[in-house]
């Protein structure tokens with residue numbers, strides 16, 4: 037009786053051992069296949085027409101996310117390997133009245149966090165306009181972008197001057213707005229409110245597909261009571277400046293616009309970038 041029991045136990049162990057081995061073999065084979073890309077799947081996906089013009093111009097977020105789901109799923113570590121906790125390490129731009137929630141990734145802060153969803157309407161293709169997946173430098177080979185192509189910046193996959201700079205440039209307080217001092221020093225003079233002036237100046241603003249213009253004005257008005265209205269606007273106009281220059285915004289004509297164009301504005305376009313123009317408000 038006892039011997040029979042032991043034989044059964046050994047049999048079960050042997051069979052499951054064989055199963056485990058088979059499983060490991062299959063996993064190894066799959067791993068080998070993935071690395072060698074024998075079916076050419078990775079290469080085909082890398083050269084997906086969606087990475088290039090013209091297809092990228094009409095690509096939807098869903099199409100990109102079908103392959104790049106990780107862009108919205110990945111979260112920063114709770115603590116660095118060295119032990120520093122993300123929650124204890126807030127940068128200067130994260131200590132503002134508009135910053136909410138835990139540390140989050142770059143893509144998530146622009147696409148899915150509450151502020152991103154309320155004030156902005158960015159799509160993958162607002163920033164990504166296609167790049168050579170093989171070489172991110174102009175003029176490096178017969179098939180790469182020619183030296184004259186200034187549509188992207190060397191070794192960058194998106195063009196910062198036509199994207200980031202719009203919301204992360206300096207605030208031209210003195211140069212253009214005639215304020216007596218930089219905003220951080222002048223803001224108390226204006227109750228930390230931009231709308232005091234901007235209820236009448238450059239009012240045809242934000243009529244672009246990647247911004248929620250109504251929501252921006254409402255958010256600023258609502259925060260005015262707490263003397264934080266300026267923080268809402270300043271967030272995109274100097275409060276998170278990664279650049280030492282300001283973006284040369286288009287001067288969309290506004291009701292009551294003076295006839296005379298100031299010297300600094302002579303070369304400014306009279307409407308926002310074509311690919312973002314919306315009909316609303318005009």
Ligand code: HEC
Nearest residue numbers: 078081082084086087092095099100102103104160164193
């Ligand atoms: C069919 C799947 C697929 C689709 C659809 C797709 N991609 Fe990709 N993408 C890839 C693969 C594969 C790579 C190469 C990854 C690698 O080599 O590590 C890649 C590379 C990239 C890179 C460069 C990453 C790097 O590190 O060099 C960017 C940026 C990118 N894709 C953005 C997009 C955007 C934006 C869209 C939508 C317009 C898109 N992709 C659509 C599969 C896809």
Ligand code: HEC
Nearest residue numbers: 097100101104107146158159160162163164191192193194
């Ligand atoms: C606010 C601008 C912006 C938006 C919106 C944006 N990206 Fe990016 N993305 C970037 C920048 C900047 C990089 C880094 C580029 C570099 O390294 O040169 C990047 C990098 C990537 C990469 C390379 C891998 C990585 O994570 O660094 C992929 C893939 C990618 N983006 C896909 C997407 C997809 C898919 C969407 C839409 C769901 C999207 N991006 C929306 C600016 C943006």
Ligand code: HEC
Nearest residue numbers: 130134135136140145149151152156163194199200202203
């Ligand atoms: C349409 C406006 C807009 C554009 C374009 C834009 N950003 Fe931002 N960015 C914001 C706003 C608003 C926040 C603050 C989000 C928050 O606090 O939730 C932010 C936050 C950030 C942060 C801080 C993230 C964090 O974890 O605190 C970085 C870094 C950043 N942006 C870099 C970039 C880069 C690089 C580009 C260009 C590829 C870019 N941004 C384009 C509006 C923009």
Ligand code: HEC
Nearest residue numbers: 212213219226229230233237266269270273283284285287
């Ligand atoms: C004292 C009045 C005043 C205040 C306060 C003020 N602005 Fe301005 N702003 C101006 C004037 C004047 C101009 C230039 C108008 C023109 O184009 O002729 C201007 C222009 C701008 C421009 C366009 C700059 C360019 O290069 O085209 C932006 C963006 C702007 N203001 C944002 C803000 C924000 C954000 C705040 C609050 C943080 C603010 N302003 C506070 C008077 C003001």
Ligand code: HEC
Nearest residue numbers: 155202230234238240241256268269272285286287288308
């Ligand atoms: C989420 C980021 C964001 C916020 C918040 C924001 N802006 Fe802007 N603003 C932009 C961008 C991007 C542009 C350029 C749009 C374009 O290309 O026409 C712009 C353009 C402008 C211009 C120039 C418009 C023109 O056509 O002459 C003014 C003035 C301005 N903003 C003032 C403000 C004021 C005032 C507030 C607060 C009520 C504010 N902004 C809040 C991103 C922002």
